Amino acid sequence: MLSALDLARRVESGELTPARLVELCADAIAEREAEIGAFVTLDLDGARRTAAPPAGKDAPKVAAKDLPLRGLPVGLKDIVDSADLPTEYGSPIYAGHRPRADASIAALVRRAGGNVIGKTVTAEFAHTDPGKTRNPVKPSHTPGGSSSGSAAAVAAGFVPVAIGSQTGGSTVRPASYCGIAGYKPSFGLLPTVGMKCVSWHLDTVGLFAAGIADVAFAAAAIAGRDLRVDRSPPASPRIAVLRAQPWPQASADMQAALDMAARAASGAMARVKDIQLPPVVAAAFRAHTTIHGYEAARSFAFEYDRHRDKLGKSMRELIETGMKVTVDAYDDARRTASRARQALAEMMSDCDVILTPSAPGAAPEGLRSTGNSTFNRLWTLMGIPCINVPGLADDSGLPLGMQVIGRFGADRATLEAALFIESALARRK
Amino acid sequence: MLSALDLARRVESGELTPARLVELCADAIAEREAEIGAFVTLDLDGARRTAAPPAGKDAPKVAAKDLPLRGLPVGLKDIVDSADLPTEYGSPIYAGHRPRADASIAALVRRAGGNVIGKTVTAEFAHTDPGKTRNPVKPSHTPGGSSSGSAAAVAAGFVPVAIGSQTGGSTVRPASYCGIAGYKPSFGLLPTVGMKCVSWHLDTVGLFAAGIADVAFAAAAIAGRDLRVDRSPPASPRIAVLRAQPWPQASADMQAALDMAARAASGAMARVKDIQLPPVVAAAFRAHTTIHGYEAARSFAFEYDRHRDKLGKSMRELIETGMKVTVDAYDDARRTASRARQALAEMMSDCDVILTPSAPGAAPEGLRSTGNSTFNRLWTLMGIPCINVPGLADDSGLPLGMQVIGRFGADRATLEAALFIESALARRK
Numbered sequence: 001m002l003s004a005l006d007l008a009r010r011v012e013s014g015e016l017t018p019a020r021l022v023e024l025c026a027d028a029i030a031e032r033e034a035e036i037g038a039f040v041t042l043d044l045d046g047a048r049r050t051a052a053p054p055a056g057k058d059a060p061k062v063a064a065k066d067l068p069l070r071g072l073p074v075g076l077k078d079i080v081d082s083a084d085l086p087t088e089y090g091s092p093i094y095a096g097h098r099p100r101a102d103a104s105i106a107a108l109v110r111r112a113g114g115n116v117i118g119k120t121v122t123a124e125f126a127h128t129d130p131g132k133t134r135n136p137v138k139p140s141h142t143p144g145g146s147s148s149g150s151a152a153a154v155a156a157g158f159v160p161v162a163i164g165s166q167t168g169g170s171t172v173r174p175a176s177y178c179g180i181a182g183y184k185p186s187f188g189l190l191p192t193v194g195m196k197c198v199s200w201h202l203d204t205v206g207l208f209a210a211g212i213a214d215v216a217f218a219a220a221a222i223a224g225r226d227l228r229v230d231r232s233p234p235a236s237p238r239i240a241v242l243r244a245q246p247w248p249q250a251s252a253d254m255q256a257a258l259d260m261a262a263r264a265a266s267g268a269m270a271r272v273k274d275i276q277l278p279p280v281v282a283a284a285f286r287a288h289t290t291i292h293g294y295e296a297a298r299s300f301a302f303e304y305d306r307h308r309d310k311l312g313k314s315m316r317e318l319i320e321t322g323m324k325v326t327v328d329a330y331d332d333a334r335r336t337a338s339r340a341r342q343a344l345a346e347m348m349s350d351c352d353v354i355l356t357p358s359a360p361g362a363a364p365e366g367l368r369s370t371g372n373s374t375f376n377r378l379w380t381l382m383g384i385p386c387i388n389v390p391g392l393a394d395d396s397g398l399p400l401g402m403q404v405i406g407r408f409g410a411d412r413a414t415l416e417a418a419l420f421i422e423s424a425l426a427r428r429k
Numbered sequence: 430m431l432s433a434l435d436l437a438r439r440v441e442s443g444e445l446t447p448a449r450l451v452e453l454c455a456d457a458i459a460e461r462e463a464e465i466g467a468f469v470t471l472d473l474d475g476a477r478r479t480a481a482p483p484a485g486k487d488a489p490k491v492a493a494k495d496l497p498l499r500g501l502p503v504g505l506k507d508i509v510d511s512a513d514l515p516t517e518y519g520s521p522i523y524a525g526h527r528p529r530a531d532a533s534i535a536a537l538v539r540r541a542g543g544n545v546i547g548k549t550v551t552a553e554f555a556h557t558d559p560g561k562t563r564n565p566v567k568p569s570h571t572p573g574g575s576s577s578g579s580a581a582a583v584a585a586g587f588v589p590v591a592i593g594s595q596t597g598g599s600t601v602r603p604a605s606y607c608g609i610a611g612y613k614p615s616f617g618l619l620p621t622v623g624m625k626c627v628s629w630h631l632d633t634v635g636l637f638a639a640g641i642a643d644v645a646f647a648a649a650a651i652a653g654r655d656l657r658v659d660r661s662p663p664a665s666p667r668i669a670v671l672r673a674q675p676w677p678q679a680s681a682d683m684q685a686a687l688d689m690a691a692r693a694a695s696g697a698m699a700r701v702k703d704i705q706l707p708p709v710v711a712a713a714f715r716a717h718t719t720i721h722g723y724e725a726a727r728s729f730a731f732e733y734d735r736h737r738d739k740l741g742k743s744m745r746e747l748i749e750t751g752m753k754v755t756v757d758a759y760d761d762a763r764r765t766a767s768r769a770r771q772a773l774a775e776m777m778s779d780c781d782v783i784l785t786p787s788a789p790g791a792a793p794e795g796l797r798s799t800g801n802s803t804f805n806r807l808w809t810l811m812g813i814p815c816i817n818v819p820g821l822a823d824d825s826g827l828p829l830g831m832q833v834i835g836r837f838g839a840d841r842a843t844l845e846a847a848l849f850i851e852s853a854l855a856r857r858k
Contacts, residue, residue: 083731097529107730193629193728197622225756299622301536302512327654331838409760 001180002028004072004160004214005230011070018051018064018071018115021160025073025117028157035139037132038153040078041085042118047073050115067113068221074114075153075162078122079196082106089196090122090131090146093307103194105163105205105222112221117159120149123370125300126165126198129312130370137179138398141363144174145370147206151178154208161218164206166386167198167292169359169376171206175388176358176401177371181215181418183207186409187383190223199295201334202288202380212389212419219411227412229419237417239265240275240348242356246282247374251361257392257400258357260428261421265355268424275354278347281378284340287333288377293322294330337381341408344382348407353417358388358401375403385411387418391425430609431457433501433589433643434659440499447480447493447500447544450589454502454546457586464568466561467582469507470514471547476502479544496542497650503543504582504591507551508625511535518625519551519560519575522736532623534592534634534651541650546588549578552799554729555594555627558741559799566608567827570792573603574799576635580607583637590647593635595815596627596721598788598805600635604817605787605830606800610644610847612636615838616812619652628724630763631717631809641818641848648840656841658848666846668694669704669777671785675711676803680790686821686829687786689857690850694784697853704783707776710807713769716762717806722751723759766810770837773811777836782846787817787830804832814840816847820854 002024010016026044033039051071053059064071081087081099088094102110109116121131123146133148135141136156143152147164151174154162164171166184175182183206190205197203207222209215213230220227241262243255250258266272297304297319303311304319311319348354360372379386385408388401404421406414431453439445455473462468480500482488493500510516510528517523531539538545550560552575562577564570565585572581576593580603583591593600595613604611612635619634626632636651638644642659649656670691672684679687695701726733726748732740733748740748777783789801808815814837817830833850835843 083735094529100523100526102731102735104727104730107734108727111730111734188629191629191724191727193626194731200617200620200622223756295620298533298537298620301533301540302531302623305536305540306512306531327652 001155001157001210002160003211004209005217007072007160008070008217011065019048021071021073022047022051022115022117025159032136032156033158036134036136036152036156038075038120038149038156038158039118040088040121040149043085044117046084047115047117064113064115069113069218071113071115072161073117073159074109075118075120075150075159076106076116077147077150077164078119079126079165080106080163081194082116082119085119087119090124091310093303093310101194104191105195108222109163114161120153120162122146123148124312124315125196126167126170127318128314128370130367134367135178135363141365141398142177142367142370144177144363146170147174148370150208151175151180151182154180154210160209160214162208164208165195166204166206166376166380167202168380169373171208172376172386172388172403173359173371173373175208175390176399177363179390179393179399181209181212181390182388183215183219183415184380184386185219186385186411189411197299199292199299201291201295204380212387212415212422216415227415229412229416234416234420234423236269237352237420238271238350239417240273240351240354242275242277242354244276245375246277246285248360250357253394254357254361254400258355258402260392261355261402261425264424264428265421268420268427270420275347278343280336280343281340284337284381285378287336288381290325290329290333291337291381293318294325295322297322341382345407352406352413354405355421356403356405358403362394362398362400379405384408385414387414389418389422391422430584430586430639431589432640433638434646436501436589437499437646440494448477450500450502451476451480451544451546454588461565461585462587465563465565465581465585467549467578467585467587468504468547469517469550469578472514473546475513476544476546493542493544498542498647500542500544501590502546502588503538504547504549504579504588505535505545506576506579506593507548508555508594509535509592510623511545511548514548516548519553520739522732522739530623533620534624537651538592543590549582549591551575552577553741553744554625555596555599556747557743557799559796563796564607564792570794570827571606571796571799573606573792575599576603577799579637580604580609580611583609583639589638589643591637593637594624595633595635595805595809596631597809598802600637601805601815601817601832602788602800602802604637604819605828606792608819608822608828610638610641610819611817612644612648612844613809613815614648615814615840618840626728628721628728630720630724633809641816641844641851645844656844658841658845663845663849663852665698666781666849667700667779668846669702669780669783671704671706671783673705674804675706675714677789679786682823683786683790683829687784687831689821690831690854691784693853693857694850697849697856699849704776707772709765709772710769713766713810714807716765717810719754719758719762720766720810722747723754724751726751770811774836781835781842783834784850785832785834787832791823791827791829808834813837814843816843818847818851820851
């Protein structure tokens with residue numbers, strides 16, 4: 001895998017150039033993209049032009065190598081509008097669609113000195129009908145979804161940074177399945193403007209990179225916020241371990257991995273205790289389904305009314321289920337979510353993060369399902385930062401991700417705690 | 430003006446047809462559109478086809494006349510994406526732009542049986558650089574903005590219903606200036622998906638119609654919510670009159686109009702008392718500017734980075750001011766807004782609505798400014814329902830609108846209180 005932080009430092013020191021970074025990616029892509037299928041659209045020539053812009057009066061005032069992202073190649077999930085490349089949302093309805101403008105996150109990536117090299121595969125409309133992508137760790141298994149291509153592109157070493165999104169579990173789950181860092185920031189920290197909307201109360205931009213320090217570095221550069229965690233050792237966090245979920249339990253392997261992560265953190269001098277969720281927070285898990293469906297039925301009103309026959313099975317189900325949700329049920333679900341956010345904030349007043357599995361288990365075999373988002377939905381609805389910490393695996397080598405969940409707006413502390421746990425797991429080996 | 434409720438009832442009874450409604454609008458448009466300039470794009474032929482669809486197997490399963498909006502012609506602000514008509518956002522950057530999909534609100538209008546007859550003039554990107562539209566009450570004056578064309582189209586009798594938006598005061602102010610009902614619902618009640626985004630914490634869909642019962646009828650049909658207020662007389666509301674603002678005061682005419690409205694409501698047996706805003710709510714007024722700028726600088730990152738020379742003066746100022754807002758100032762502003770929402774909810778626990786002016790005064794003369802949103806910004810940030818009640822005017826006949834502001838989610842009660850005040854003012858004459 002390509003470490004964003006390491007590559008950026010080498011550009012900063014003059015050891016590498018943005019143009020050389022593109023070739024590093026191009027080599028990795030040439031070797032494995034045919035097998036993995038992470039991209040819908042690749043634009044290596046465009047990336048080469050961006051990396052080595054013409055001299056003279058057309059040259060940009062600030063070279064990419066002097067900007068925070070140092071010219072790092074970036075993959076954009078294909079629900080992010082881009083003016084230079086087609087954007088198809090994983091749907092035949094939008095075959096060949098070329099938006100007039102970049103989404104805000106695409107423009108912010110470029111503004112920070114990122115070099116967009118292509119659009120990555122998304123499940124249809126960021127839901128669950130899968131694309132072609134395979135898991136780089138074991139290609140007979142799903143990479144997870146819906147940000148399938150972004151997670152796989154980072155795991156396969158095609159790009160050091162990729163942008164995804166999360167409405168249910170579309171960032172944390174594929175990061176867990178692919179064994180990389182995935183970060184869903186606090187709701188609203190990064191703009192979703194110009195990303196295909198599923199649910200306006202849930203959609204969140206997500207980021208992928210090799211490790212926690214890498215994803216924090218990329219997020220800091222793109223958001224223009226103090227989120228880096230690589231400059232000093234992380235403080236010892238207070239960790240609340242959540243073992244019993246109000247939804248179907250994790251696999252035995254995953255439960256064992258959680259025990260191992262809790263022990264490693266405790267061994268590294270973190271304060272670790274077990275917690276249980278208050279009933280209103282558990283109720284909010286069901287509220288996610290109500291809000292998701294109700295809003296998707298409205299977000300996709302055009303597609304449903306005009307192109308119903310081109311919608312996949314699970315998108316139709318999502319929309320049709322959402323059309324049956326009454327406004328009273330929707331309003332109730334929003335009130336439940338609001339109460340749950342308060343209860344959770346109170347519960348977390350004496351801890352820094354919650355530690356719990358990122359997914360029910362390792363990536364399922366086959367490409368027909370992208371796996372299950374039960375371990376992620378509640379936290380997405382709560383709007384709080386969630387990070388997948390890589391480092392553990394089952395006996396067959398498939399990754400088992402640990403989910404670190406912080407307080408709203410405390411993204412830096414959450415990233416720091418995630419780094420602490422990642423380091424503790426690394427030392428264990 | 431065309432009453433949406435009256436026309437819908439006449440279609441329901443068989444006295445009118447959707448096709449006849451289009452011709453009523455076409456006649457009014459033929460008479461005055463050249464002078465008023467409410468539309469960017471008119472599609473009367475498309476509206477005629479929608480109103481009288483072909484018979485046979487292509488015929489829609491449910492005729493427009495049997496749907497809630499009964500085939501009523503509707504104008505859409507030109508920041509609302511439409512697949513059948515160009516959508517230019519009031520900007521030369523988007524000349525001739527044809528979106529691939531309808532915005533959710535456009536699809537919901539059609540789903541409810543509305544007949545979109547055209548796109549209405551917006552100030553550039555729903556900000557303040559004005560379009561061509563004149564005030565139908567007095568064409569030497571501004572209609573207000575940024576939903577200039579939608580307000581003018583209703584006031585001129587071109588359409589019974591129009592869709593606008595509000596980020597600062599873009600619905601309530603033009604409704605006040607044009608002497609019609611304008612309704613900004615609770616934040617999130619109607620989807621902004623597919624509308625050009627300025628600020629994701631502020632942008633709200635707005636509706637225009639002749640009177641309060643009309644706008645409530647249209648909102649009920651489009652939102653699928655129990656918002657109609659025409660079926661029984663409104664309950665007598667508890668009204669809190671806000672005379673002293675933490676921003677520059679209203680004109681003498683407007684202050685006299687507020688007195689008159691408060692007296693009329695009191696005379697009609699409403700409980701009326703004066704209030705003052707708690708300091709944190711007043712502080713939130715300044716927070717609006719911070720949030721608006723910070724988010725606009727990100728929403729328009731593509732336009733600023735790629736087409737800066739095609740941006741109007743006030744858009745550039747908004748973006749450049751927003752680029753200077755620090756993340757700390759932005760986070761502080763959001764926390765202030767959050768505290769203010771709580772303080773306001775407590776303050777309003779013993780009243781149904783706040784009554785205050787909709788604008789500093791009547792529509793200013795000339796077309797170079799769309800007027801001032803100081804009386805609206807705070808309430809937009811609070812996310813609570815705001816309604817312009819028409820019925821009063823200055824000596825020259827220019828309308829002076831009253832703003833009725835309700836509790837979050839209590840949209841029906843707010844519409845009912847607005848109807849109560851509208852009726853009280855009507856009886857006064």
